[in-house]
Amino acid sequence: xxxxxxxxxxxxxxxxxxxxxxxxxxxxxxxxxxxxxxxxxxxxxxxxxxxxxxxxxxxxxxxxxxxxxxxxxxxxxxxxxxxxxxxxxxxxxxxxxxxxxxxxxxxxxxxxxxxxxxxxxxxxxxxxxxxxxxxxxxxxxxxxxxxxxxxxxxxxxxxxxxxxxxxxxxxxxxxxxxxxxxxxxxxxxxxxxxxxxxxxxxxxxxxxxxxxxxxxxxxxxxxxxxxxxxxxxxxxxxxxxxxxxxxxxxxxxxxxxxxxxxxxxxxxxxxxxxxxxxxxxxxxxxxxxxxxxxxxxxxxxxxxxxxxxxxxxxxxxxxxxxxxxxxxxxxxxxxxxxxxx
Ligand code: UT7
Numbered sequence: 082x083x084x085x086x087x088x089x090x091x092x093x094x095x096x097x098x099x100x101x102x103x104x105x106x107x108x109x110x111x112x113x114x115x116x117x118x119x120x121x122x123x124x125x126x127x128x129x130x131x132x133x134x135x136x137x138x139x140x141x142x143x144x145x146x147x148x149x150x151x152x153x154x155x156x157x158x159x160x161x162x163x164x165x166x167x168x169x170x171x172x173x174x175x176x177x178x179x180x181x182x183x184x185x186x187x188x189x190x191x192x193x194x195x196x197x198x199x200x201x202x203x204x205x206x207x208x209x210x211x212x213x214x215x216x217x218x219x220x221x222x223x224x225x226x227x228x229x230x231x232x233x234x235x236x237x238x239x240x241x242x243x244x245x246x247x248x249x250x251x252x253x254x255x256x257x258x259x260x261x262x263x264x265x266x267x268x269x270x271x272x273x274x275x276x277x278x279x280x281x282x283x284x285x286x287x288x289x290x291x292x293x294x295x296x297x298x299x300x301x302x303x304x305x306x307x308x309x310x311x312x313x314x315x316x317x318x319x320x321x322x323x324x325x326x327x328x329x330x331x332x333x334x335x336x337x338x339x340x341x342x343x344x345x346x347x348x349x350x351x352x353x354x355x356x357x358x359x360x361x362x363x364x365x366x367x368x369x370x371x372x373x374x375x376x377x378x379x380x381x382x383x384x385x386x387x388x389x390x391x392x393x394x395x396x397x398x399x400x401x402x403x404x405x406x407x408x409x410x411x412x413x414x415x416x417x418x419x420x421x422x
Contacts, residue, residue: 084266085265085266086214087214088255089214089257090213090254090255090263091255091256091257091261091415092253092254092264093253093254094149094150094151094154095148095249095251095378095382095386096144096145096146096148096151097250097378097382097383098144098145098247099247099248099369100131100132104130105127106120106126106127106128109242112235123346124346125367126366126370126371127367127368128245128368128369128370129244129245129369130246131245132231137228138167138169138171138228138248139171139180141247142167142224143181145224145226145248145378146222147185149250150222152252154259155220157187158188158189159219160182160189160220161190161191161219161220162191162209162212162218163182163191163224164221164222165178165192165194165195165224166205166224166225166374166375167201167226167227167374168373168403169229169231176192176193178194179192181224190222198374199343199374199400199401200341200400200401200402200407201402202374202376202377202378203267203398203400203409205224205374206251209221209253210253210264213254220252220256222250222251223251223252224248225373225376226249226375227247229244229245229373232301232302233301234298239306240306243370243371244373245370245372247375248378249375249377249378249381250378261416262390262414262415264411264412265328266327266328266330266411268327270408271405273405275312275404276403276405278305278403279305279402279403280303281303283295283301284300309405310344312401313351314350314354316401316407317401317407318354321355321409325411330395330411332357335397335411336394337384337390337397338352338357338363338396339384339398339399341400341401342376342379343371343401344366348362348364363380373402374400377398395411395413396412396414397409397410397411398410398412
């Protein structure tokens with residue numbers, strides 16, 4: 082994994098926000114042919130949060146961003162860039178980041194969405210860090226936010242039991258004072274030959290909206306779940322091993338692994354292939370399901386908020402998703418952050 086050069090990059094604070102409504106496995110049993118036992122055994126998911134009608138990705142992103150800025154101790158005037166990783170933007174354009182920047186009143190900040198499947202979160206963290214390391218920006222608000230519940234076919238048990246809505250955020254900065262962690266290295270990859278494994282095919286250039294695209298259900302998330310499962314199990318262990326090697330860090334020296342919270346079985350099997358105890362993983366997918374580009378931010382924020390990550394510990398964050406993209410980023414904890422009890 083290439084180490085960052087240039088100016089050091091720090092994480093100053095984290096935040097998250099999920100919608101109020103909780104959808105349980107038992108409720109899903111009444112909606113599609115599934116069982117609580119199947120969902121728990123195959124995924125580890127117990128509940129997920131679902132946005133209220135009219136509650137948009139930008140609303141969740143804004144709330145998570147405000148909390149991250151508060152814990153970071155930065156103001157809107159400090160922000161140089163807002164990056165939002167999302168696969169469920171309010172609209173294709175304008176992007177969510179521009180709306181959030183406007184809601185914040187961050188008048189000296191740029192804004193851009195990063196759309197790279199669930200890995201968008203890691204891409205956005207790496208791009209924000211690269212901009213700071215290069216001297217382009219001093220403070221970047223990086224958000225992952227999704228309202229995938231609007232894009233899911235609630236009759237398709239292959240997808241509807243998996244996903245949840247939510248947003249998480251991180252403030253990256255060149256400012257060392259009071260920092261929570263330092264960004265060390267990152268590696269980003271893609272295998273675009275597998276672009277058909279997860280897609281949302283309807284409504285744009287390839288399949289402009291029509292009665293036929295509605296009939297063919299093209300305006301909903303389509304996923305070949307089992308093929309994704311196999312791809313990740315095959316690609317990720319070697320990639321993570323190589324990444325650590327290139328960063329000069331052994332997998333055994335990573336204190337905490339924050340995986341994309343897609344499936345507990347994926348997390349366990351990838352870690353076992355790396356020879357790492359599954360107990361080294363930070364997991365909260367049982368509460369939130371797969372929140373796509375937000376998931377690693379929710380896991381990071383909750384771990385920070387309860388003081389689970391200690392100074393000196395190394396954290397590897399990794400994700401995978403539509404594209405197929407995958408990537409990782411390594412941080413080293415410096416302070417204890419904002420323990421919130
Ligand atoms: O965030 C983007 C990245 N996406 C992912 O990481 C998803 C990766 N994939 C997975 O997590 C898993 O493949 C799933 C959880 C989606 C599915 O688990 P699986 O063990 O791969 O199951 P499967 O697709 O091989 O299906 C096994 C059986 C099938 O029935 P038959 O053909 O054996 O009779 C499915 O029809 O399970 C059936 N099935 C269900 N049964 C009850 C599929 N979905 C459900 C369901 N409830 N919700």
